Amino acid sequence: MSQHQHVMIIGGGITGLTAAFYLQKEAKENGVPVTYTLIEGSERLGGKIETIYRDGFTIERGPDSYLGRKKSMTTLIENVGLKEQLVTNETGQAYVLSGGKLHPIPEGAVMGIPTKMGPFVKTGLFSLGGKARASLDLVLPRRAEPEKDISVGHFFRRRLGNEVVENLIEPLLSGIYAGNIDRLSLQSTFPQFQDVERKSRSLILGMKHTLPKPSDRPGTYGKKKKGQFLTLSTGLSSLVKRLEELLDADSVLKGEKVTELVKLASGGYSVELESGRSIQGDSVIMATPYTTMKELLSEEVAVEGFHATPSTSVATVAMAFDQSALKKDINGTGFVISRKEPTTITACTWTHRKWPHTTPDHQVLLRCYVGRANDQEIVFQSDEEILQAVLEDLKNIMGITDQPTFYYVSRWVKSMPQYEVDHKQHWETLQENLTKQYPDIYAAGASYEGVGLPDCVASAEKAVENIIQKLRL
Numbered sequence: 001m002s003q004h005q006h007v008m009i010i011g012g013g014i015t016g017l018t019a020a021f022y023l024q025k026e027a028k029e030n031g032v033p034v035t036y037t038l039i040e041g042s043e044r045l046g047g048k049i050e051t052i053y054r055d056g057f058t059i060e061r062g063p064d065s066y067l068g069r070k071k072s073m074t075t076l077i078e079n080v081g082l083k084e085q086l087v088t089n090e091t092g093q094a095y096v097l098s099g100g101k102l103h104p105i106p107e108g109a110v111m112g113i114p115t116k117m118g119p120f121v122k123t124g125l126f127s128l129g130g131k132a133r134a135s136l137d138l139v140l141p142r143r144a145e146p147e148k149d150i151s152v153g154h155f156f157r158r159r160l161g162n163e164v165v166e167n168l169i170e171p172l173l174s175g176i177y178a179g180n181i182d183r184l185s186l187q188s189t190f191p192q193f194q195d196v197e198r199k200s201r202s203l204i205l206g207m208k209h210t211l212p213k214p215s216d217r218p219g220t221y222g223k224k225k226k227g228q229f230l231t232l233s234t235g236l237s238s239l240v241k242r243l244e245e246l247l248d249a250d251s252v253l254k255g256e257k258v259t260e261l262v263k264l265a266s267g268g269y270s271v272e273l274e275s276g277r278s279i280q281g282d283s284v285i286m287a288t289p290y291t292t293m294k295e296l297l298s299e300e301v302a303v304e305g306f307h308a309t310p311s312t313s314v315a316t317v318a319m320a321f322d323q324s325a326l327k328k329d330i331n332g333t334g335f336v337i338s339r340k341e342p343t344t345i346t347a348c349t350w351t352h353r354k355w356p357h358t359t360p361d362h363q364v365l366l367r368c369y370v371g372r373a374n375d376q377e378i379v380f381q382s383d384e385e386i387l388q389a390v391l392e393d394l395k396n397i398m399g400i401t402d403q404p405t406f407y408y409v410s411r412w413v414k415s416m417p418q419y420e421v422d423h424k425q426h427w428e429t430l431q432e433n434l435t436k437q438y439p440d441i442y443a444a445g446a447s448y449e450g451v452g453l454p455d456c457v458a459s460a461e462k463a464v465e466n467i468i469q470k471l472r473l
Contacts (some may be wrong), residue, residue, distance in 0.1 A: 005032040005471055008279060009073050010258050010296075011287035012046020014038025014453055015445040017243045018460035019285045020077060022076050024247060024469055025079070034471060035277055038247070039271065041257035045244055048415065049453075051235030052318075052408060056360035058235045059318045063453055065089060065231040065368070070454030070463060074230065085234045089227035089354050095335035097343070097397060098125055098167045101303075102335055105168070111190070112169035115161070117210040130163030137204050146198045152189060153182035159203050163300045171336035175347050177451065178416040179310040180373040188423040188449075233357045235401070261296040263438065283440035283470075285463045287304035289417065290447035297441075301433045306426035307447065311414040314371035315379045317390050318351075319404035321364040327399035343397075344370055344378055344389040363405075366394070373418070383409040417447045440465055 007023055009016045010295075015036055026032040048062035058149045066073045068088070095102040103125045108116030114134065121131060122338060143150075152173060156165045170181050177184060182295045184195055193203065199208030232238055244252070253273075260272035262282065286293045288305050334349040349367045352359035359365040368390045371379045378386060386409050394400040427448050436439050442463035446456055 004035070005283060005467065006281040007034060007036040007283050007467060008269065008281040008287060009036055009285045009287055010271070011040045011047070011445065012042075012045040012254065013040055013250070013287060013445070013456070014049060015456040015460045016040070016285070016287035017045060017240065017247075018457045019287060019354070019444065019464055020247050020251070021076070021080070023463045023467070026464070032468060032471060034467065035462045036251055038251075038252045039256050039258055039273070039279070041148070043255045045252075045254065046237060046240035048412060049236045049240055050156055050410075051237035053235065054406065055320075057320055057363070057365060057417065059365070059408060060236060060359040061318070061408065062412070063236065063314065064349075064351070064433040066453040068228055068230045070452065070458070070459040073454040076457050077232070077239060079293040080239065080246060081233075082232060082239060082242060085232040085238065086230055087233045087355070087357055089331065090229070090356060091225045091227050092353060092385050093332035095330075095332055096125060096168055096171055097335055097341055098338040100341070102330065102397065109168065110207050110211070112164065112172050113203050113207045115204065115211060125294075126163050130161060133161030134164045136161070138202050140196055142201050146194065146331055149185055149424065150187050151421050152184040153180075154192065155186050156181075159197070163466050166340065167338050171347070174372075175336055175369070178314050178371065178373060178401075179418045183309065183418065183420045185419045185421045185423040230432050231355065246390055248269060258296065268276065269441070273308070283467055284442070286441060287445050287460065289445065290443070291414075293443055297438060301430070303426045303429045303433065306421065306430060307417060307420075309418045309420060312371065312373050312413070312416040313376045313379045313413045313419060314369060314416060315386060315409060315411045316409060317368045317370070317386060317409050319366045319407040321366070321400070321402060321404055322362055323362045325400055325402040326364055326437060327401070329374040330398065339372070343393045345393045346370060346372060348394070368394070377410055379413070381411045417451060440470075
């Protein structure tokens with residue numbers, strides 16, 4: 001095994017915390033000769049993860065959950081001893097606001113793709129013409145160049161038509177990336193749909209075949225569907241807290257902003273901090289947004305066209321109400337909104353129903369989202385202005401006229417990286433540039449291979465694996 005290595009981790013969000021945890025784990029459990037310094041510019045760790053605990057409510061200001069089928073996050077939670085706090089979301093009817101009315105998302109729709117014809121034909125979300133256009137998917141041929149990257153919007157418009165895209169698919173998918181689906185990369189955001197077309201030709205038929213078959217076992221008929229998302233009953237900040245407790249305190253620096261990264265002639269790197277302090281190490285994990293990494297490294301590393309569109313700024317408004325405030329008791333877990341609707345909010349989660357553990361009995365917790373890729377001005381207005389705009393929408397949609405018992409506005413400025421067409425190819429080029437010009441510097445985090453919590457955790461694991469593998473040579 002090679003000699004001792006010191007790793008500098010820049011960024012103390014979930015990516016940086018994961019990298020530090022797994023490096024420390026390798027050192028303690030497997031005797032790998034590696035140490036680390038985790039450097040975070042703010043006074044708190046966790047990045048976008050932040051939980052508020054108030055009056056029996058558990059309120060997430062950033063991400064509230066993660067997709068359970070992506071196992072890296074669950075594995076991390078198990079490794080830090082929080083497995084018993086894992087909870088699954090409650091399932092229920094979700095809606096789309098279109099034409100000023102809440103329409104139930106048709107049964108059998110998978111990310112907006114119909115797999116059951118009956119509910120699709122009966123829904124009021126689409127006109128007869130829109131439904132007829134979507135049915136052409138059953139006969140349309142595959143794309144001529146299936147391996148070429150195209151936008152998500154172009155792909156779905158060709159298969160299902162504009163109406164289904166604008167009234168259902170776009171509201172659902174834009175909620176994940178807060179971006180313009182006519183610029184988002186299909187390969188880097190939803191490659192599974194490209195695979196379905198390649199294998200089955202028709203999206204409708206292909207998605208129908210991928211659905212799990214109903215169990216023939218007695219007693220399973222009519223059983224409640226299990227949610228796909230997971231979170232911690234103690235709030236996601238409890239994961240950040242546990243990670244911080246487990247890490248070596250002397251190896252974690254908070255409130256220390258990196259101003260310069262220098263490649264040393266003798267090998268390794270030096271990190272210069274705003275405080276004047278300098279730290280040297282053998283390798284670096286850049287657990288920061290791409291824009292931050294680009295500022296610290298030479299211009300030759302940057303890839304033209306990569307993240308050409310600035311990250312989108314969004315805000316969330318979490319509001320607590322007494323149950324009596326709900327004048328229209330709509331059964332469900334929330335709604336998304338068609339881009340054509342003249343609303344400020346883009347979506348609303350009925351958190352008290354989706355995540356019952358977050359809310360005391362006889363109380364209501366709503367979480368609304370504002371900010372679109374092409375309209376972000378609302379994000380920068382005052383808390384009071386944002387709240388009043390949101391309440392006006394909720395009055396029209398849900399009949400809510402009360403003021404909330406309390407509320408929190410959370411702004412995430414330039415926080416949603418945009419994976420545009422050819423993102424995957426640009427990312428590969430960036431990694432090649434790093435290998436040539438900055439060996440032993442690894443980029444990780446939401447800017448590269450997925451914006452979800454499990455994606456960030458997996459990217460940190462990959463960076464750690466690369467470092468450990470080099471040590472073992």
